[in-house]
Amino acid sequence: MNIATLSPREIEIVSIKNQFDNVPIGCMVVTLEGAICYINREAARLLGYDGPADLENASVRDIEAILNCGFYEARNVIMTGETYRKTEHKCTNCRGQFKVLNIFCNPFRDADGKIIGILSLLQDVSESTLKKQDLEEAIYELSIMSQVSEALSSSAELDEIFKVVLTGVTSSQGLGFNRAFLFLIDNNNENLVGQLAVGPTSPEEAGRIWTQLESKRMTLREMLDAGHYNSGNGDSALTSLIKGWKIPLSDQNIFGTAVLTGQAMLTLRSESLGAQSRSILARLGVENIALAPIISKGRRLGLIVADNQITGREISPSLVELLQAFACQTAVAIERSRLYDSQVERAEELARINRQLAESQEQIIRVEKMSVIGELTSSIAHELRNPLTVIGGFANLLLTTGASDANNEYLNIILSETKRAESVLHQVLDFSKASRAENRAIGFHQLVHNCCNIVAARLKRGQPQPALVGDNPGLTVWGNPDQLQHAIVQFLNMIIDGSTENNAINLDISANDSTVFLTVSVTFEKNDRKRLTRMLEQGFNNPSGTQRLSILVAGETIRYHGGNFGLESSEDGLPKIRVELPLYKGSEE
Amino acid sequence: MKSILIIDDEAHILQLYKEVFRREGCQVSIAPDIESALAQLEKEPCDLVILDIELDEDNGLNFLKYLKSARPNMPVILNSAYSIYKSDFHSWAADAYIVKTSDLEPLKLKVKELLDVDSKYPQKPAAK
Structure with missing residues (x-):
């Protein structure tokens, strides 16, 4: 190459070529008219080509078709002398490879400083971006699981616990089952009784709700509050399917067997099951189902059932193990909730007893006071009886000695009043006598x-x-x-x-x-x-x-x-x- | 003439009863406490005793017990301002229990009744 015969732009390109041919950053130069003057090996690779030769006659239009990164917009920015940047731009190259690129476009000038083209640098950040996304997804999943765990350990309301568990089982960031059902053993220990279900009833409903859920990252609380599957009356249609449904707690069906053996189970082929089990699966409209018994300290409480009825996705044994882990946490939460309820009940009973005790104490104090008054009046009354006896006795004596008429009248008054006083004493003594009883x-x-x-x-x-x-x-x-x-x-x-x-x-x-x-x-x-x-x-x-x-x-x-x-x-x-x-x-x- | 011993810690009661029973034709002795009563009885036995229960430092019911063991044939009338001792079985040994009242008729009647029943309560031997 005779450098003396080259134009200034060609000289610039030669200079760039020397710098960028072998670097791991994509580089290309296009004219303002859109012709590609230079493209290095890395840029060709990022665009899905074997090498720069494959792009010899390509224009920026061909590249824009692949990158869709807004070159025409970039050109307008460049013409003002500014730099055009686009970070973490997602695209699919002509080999169908997904790429994430950081794109930087600068003015390409001649020796006089005149803008004669665009110098573009393409940085491949696909791997780090995907890793970052994976990490964010994992953090989100962990966050949901942590929220489920936290909700189970802090909630005392049984209904809330059931919702949390089934949302955790069906959430794509949780166990990802399509549907989940919860059954509890009744008081007579004879039946499993349907309580709550979470999940769609049809592929259409599933598509609608799952698309909504995909579009935004919701917290567990937001998912619970959203109640995506709930109908107008509060319960989901799926809950209506099983609520109050009694399944005998016996080894004649898979639900009973799972609870009685205390083992998580996975049914794969319904035809190998007994009539009762087949009937249960038919009602749920599914063949493959995961069952995890809820057992706390050897006490059977219920059963969690989950399936992939909508997607038909296979249920792996490891997922069944995770479901069993959920069931264990549920068992603890149910026990704690029941314990809490009984504590609340006992606290209320204690409060009632305390109130009653306070009332009784108050009454006892009143009655004791009455007792003291009785004792006091008794003493006073007896002390009065002797003087009254003396007064009345002497008055009587004087009357019998033949006093004057005037004195007789006074003596009779004394006698009458003495008798009246004695009558009062009689009343008081009756009362004070009564006061001596316990x-x-x-x-x-x-x-x-x-x-x-x-x-x-x-x-x-x-x-x-x-x-x-x-x-x-x-x-x-x-x-x-x-x-x-x-x-x-x-x-x-x-x-x-x-x-x-x-x-x-x-x-x-x-x-x-x-x-x-x-x-x-x-x-x-x-x-x-x-x-x-x-x-x-x-x-x-x-x-x-x-x-x-x-x-x-x-x-x-x-x-x-x-x-x-x-x-x-x-x-x-x-x-x-x-x-x-x-x-x-x-x-x- | 029948003799009566009245034991009561109330001086005016003693004075009243003494006068009342004197007028009834009895020979009346009075004692404000047990010690005096014992001295009186030692000096001269009587036909009937009217005994208060709550004495200053003594208990009439204890003295009743003594009287009924020492002189079982001598009638004793318990005469108290309290009626509650009626339910104390120690008082049941007495021949009568009369609650004090300004109306002395019940007491007088009871004294008369007990002193007139000679067959039940033989006359004391005449003093030699």
Whole structure:
């Protein structure tokens, strides 16, 4: 070559040729018109040719057809003096090889600096890019599996666990099965019962959903939330196929056999199976199926079933092993969920017991206070009895000695008031006597029955015995039985004192979840109503004399026992006495 | 004349009962405690004892036990402000249990009843 006869562009090309002929970077020079002036061996290889000779008469149009990298766009950039770059450009060369190239285009200038062509460098990054993609894919797969694992170890909801497991089994980044089913053993240990299924019901649905899933990398949570297979009612059509389906837990079918033997299984030929198994596979519409029993600490819990019904892809034994690993994790998650549920249940039970205990303690304190008051009043009452005996006794003595009329009157007053004071003392001592009884659970029906017996002697001649309605022997209250009996007797006495032989007394016991009710009513004749109403209203609202103390002590007794009392109106117009006491939830002692 | 010993730690009760039973025609001795009562009985036996239960430092029921072993034929009336001792079986040895009240009629009647039943409670031998 005589360099003196070469044009400046040819001289430049010779220079480039010397530099790039043998380097592992593709290089080519094209004119602004699109003719290829120079292409090195590496560039020809990347484009799928044996060597530069194969491209002697090729134009940039031929190369663009292969690379599709936008040479015409590059030309416009180059003409402005800028560099054109395209990184990780994916293309398929004329040998059908997939290539990933970094493309750099620079202006090719003559000695005067005028742009006369394009110098293109092609860097092959196919291998590193594919490795990077593989790595990203592996990271994504691991991420999904890790999310499945994390979800299984943190979820306490059984439904959530089932969804996570089956999504992991069917996700292409998980085990990649087309469909997955979950069955649990029923409480009687007799059947496997279908719970949940994930997967498409037809190739069309599969195509639609899998294309969506391919297009974006979703997290496990996003997959669960998306509920791709769910129908309008929340369950997928596939779940509807198996939900509630009972398969006998016996060795007469492959599902039962897998659970009973505790071995993961893979069915390959349905014709070799028994009738039950064939029927099961027919319902699922599949011949090859993988089965992994869910077993925790030797306890059989259920079965995971997976198949490739849509794609017909073969299920490898290693995939079955992975399915079994999933089943093991599922077993642990189910056990933990059940344990959690039982703990929650126990915690709620403990909270309930604590509340009950607090209520009982409060009631015990109230009742104990009542007991102390009883002791105190007893001491005071006895101390008063001696002076009253002395006062009344001497007054009596003076009366019998023949005092003057005026003094007799005063002495009678002293005697009358002494007797009144003694009557009050009698009431107080009755109450304090009652206070000496131990607090305990009391059968309320028996308590009221005892009260009826006590007041029987006070009834008017011919007056009917009090009638007790509501035979609820199980109703118990907590407290001092004598005090409560004393209180109820005071109410009954008040009624008896104000009634005639024509008035029958009815006692009705009822209860709700927390309270026992005693309602005392009186039967009456029409002309009796006014008198009885006045008697009851006065007894409760404005009692007189010793009755005041009786009702006061009775009322305080009921209140100290956590209850309440009062009059309630009734349809017949005559008020009823109503006594309420807290229902004791423990057993009667 | 029948003699009565009244044992009570309340001075006014003693005074009242002494006067009441004196008027009833009895010879009445009084004692504020067990020790005095024993001394009285040593000095002169009586026909009937009215005994309080809660004495200052003594327990009337213990003294009742002693009286019923030492003088089984002598009637004893327990007379207390408390009614609860009625259910104490130690009190069952007494011939009567009367709760204190300003109305002394029940006590007087019981004393009369016990002193008049000669066949059950023979007269003490006449003092020599």
